[in-house]
Amino acid sequence: xxxMLSAPELNRIIEELAxxxxxxxxxxxxxxxxxxxxxxxxxxxxxxxxxIVFDKKSMYSFRIIxxxxxxxxxxxxxFC
Numbered sequence: 001x002x003x004m005l006s007a008p009e010l011n012r013i014i015e016e017l018a019x020x021x022x023x024x025x026x027x028x029x030x031x032x033x034x035x036x037x038x039x040x041x042x043x044x045x046x047x048x049x050x051x052i053v054f055d056k057k058s059m060y061s062f063r064i065i066x067x068x069x070x071x072x073x074x075x076x077x078x079f080c
Contacts, residue, residue, distance in 0.1 A: 011048050024046065025052040027041070042059055
């Protein structure tokens with residue numbers, strides 16, 4: 001079964017979840033692409049649906065959220 005949500009409905013759901021949980025989703029990591037001035041899709045904490053990338057595949061596994069490497073990506077500004 002599939003559900004269709006409008007952007008305001010999805011934002012409301014994310015806001016409600018964010019009150020008690022961290023909400024992660026695929027998002028654009030600006031400037032972190034292989035070449036200069038290119039972006040990649042990775043995972044980061046989101047507060048609204050407008051940051052979520054739905055139409056591209058992520059460069060990283062979602063596992064990076066649960067089992068991060070020794071690199072602190074948040075300090076590098078890599079997450080949304």
